[in-house]
Amino acid sequence: MTLEEAQKRKEIIGDTIIDKDIEYRVTIIPERGKDFEDFINSYLDVSDKLELAKGCSVNQEFNLCGLWTDGINILKTKVQ
Numbered sequence: 001m002t003l004e005e006a007q008k009r010k011e012i013i014g015d016t017i018i019d020k021d022i023e024y025r026v027t028i029i030p031e032r033g034k035d036f037e038d039f040i041n042s043y044l045d046v047s048d049k050l051e052l053a054k055g056c057s058v059n060q061e062f063n064l065c066g067l068w069t070d071g072i073n074i075l076k077t078k079v080q
Helices: 003-013 033-043 049-056
Strands: 016-019 022-030 062-069 074-078
Touching: 003 022, 003 062, 016 062, 022 033, 022 049, 022 074, 033 049
Parallel strands: none
Antiparallel strands: 016 022, 022 062, 062 074
16 A cells, blocks of 8 residues: 555554554554565664655555564564
8 A cells, every 4th residue: 555545544543453462553564575674674773663664665555564562572463
């Protein structure tokens, strides 16, 4: 989906979701697997996650997912 579509969908879903008693932050991520890997590699070091996603996405296509971190580990879950 485009960035605009992802932003509209995130507005509907909200900022957080709960899955298996873990609160995840709904995050716009790059669609391509390699781009997502680049995104995750910089995730903890960058405060503006949307700009990071835009910079990592080669094809400018995006998805939504739930991300949780304890400052070291990062968990990902699907967003319906």
